[in-house]
Amino acid sequence: MINFLSLKSINSQYSNELKDACSRVIDSGWYIMGPELEAFESEFAQYCGTEYAIGVANGLDALVLTIRAWKELGKLNVGDEVIVPANTYIASILAISENGLTPVLVEPDEETLNISPTNIRAAITDKTKAILPVHLYGLICPMPQIMEIAQEFELLVLEDCAQAHGANMDGKKVGSWAHAGAFSFYPGKNLGALGDAGAIVTNDNELANVIRALRNYGSHRKYENQYKGVNSRLDEIQAAMLRVKLKHLDAETARRQQIAAKYLIGLATVEQIKLPTVNNQNEHVWHLFVIQTDCRQDLADHLLNSGVQTLIHYPIAPHAQQAYASEFDGYDLPITERIHSQVLSLPIDPTMSDIDVDFIISSIKQFYKS
C-alpha cells in the first residue's frame, strides 16, 4: 500500500535528533515559554525573512490572534469585511467569523486555484478592511498584485501560510510579503510538529507585542492583564521538535518538487485530467499535488484497488458547510463548486520512492486506457 502520507517514515528519518531534543527539554525542567521557544521563534523568523515570529498553539489560533490583535490596536472592528478565497480550508474563514468580522468569499483563478486579484478588486466595498490570501496547496499567491491592491485601498493583508512553508517569489518567502503571515505546524503540514503548533510572522513590532500578550492571557507581565487574552502557547517540547524539523525543511521541499516534476511529466499526455500549473519551481512547495478530473470517484477507487491511497481537499466548500447555514446564501460560486467536485490529491510524501511515483503514474494511465 502506498499511503497518502506516512508521518512515521518522515519523522523516523530524524529519530535520533528528535529524541535528543526531547531529552534536552525533559532534563531542563522548563516546559512552557522557555529557551526552545525563543530559539525557534528566532530561527523561524530568520527562515521566513521577517523580524519577528511568535509561536502559538496551532494554525487556526495564529489566524485568529492576528485579527484579534488588529482589533485591539483599533485597526479592525466588528462588522468589517475581510476578503478571503471561497475554496480555502475552512480555518481561514473561521478566523474571520470568530472575531465578529464578515468573510467576503471570492472565486479563485481557474488556472492556479489561488485567489484572483481581479476578483479581489471586484469584491471591495466601503466596509472592506483586509484581505486574507491563502497559499493553497503550497503555491504562493500573486503577492505583488495583492499588495498593490492593498496599498491602493489601504487594506491590511494577512497571509495564510499553513500549506506553503518556504514557498517564494525571487527568494521573498510567504509570510514576508504582507503585514503578517500565519503558519500551522500540524503534523501533516510541510513543517510539522509532533503535535499541534502554529506561529505568526511579521515585521510589525507593535503587532508582535500584542500577539505575544494575547497568547498568554493578555499579559505582558505576570498577573497583569492588559487584554482579555487566551491560552495559546507553543510548548517547549514542540518548539524543540520544530527546530530539528526546520533544519530539514528545504531538503524535504526539494524532494516534493522532484516528485511533482515526475508527475507533471508522467501525466502530461493524459488528456482527461487537469494538472496543477506552476511558473517557477520555487513558487510551489507542493503541500498537496491536486489534479482535477470528471470521474474522480472512479479514479480514486481504481487507485485504491491498485494499492494507492488518495484524498480530497476538500469535498465540501466552506459556504456549503452546515456551520455557516444560510450565511452565504446570496453567493454564486460556480468555479469553487466545480473545484470541490473534481479535485483529487495524489500522494506526495517526501519519503516516497521514485518507484512508487512511477507506479502511481502508470496506474492512472492504465485507468484511462481501459
Ligand SMILES: *Cc1c(COP(=O)(O)O)cnc(C)c1O
Ligand atoms: C491546516 C490549515 C489551517 C489550520 O491549522 P491548524 O494548525 O490545524 O489549526 C489554516 N489554514 C489552512 C489553509 C490550513 O491548511
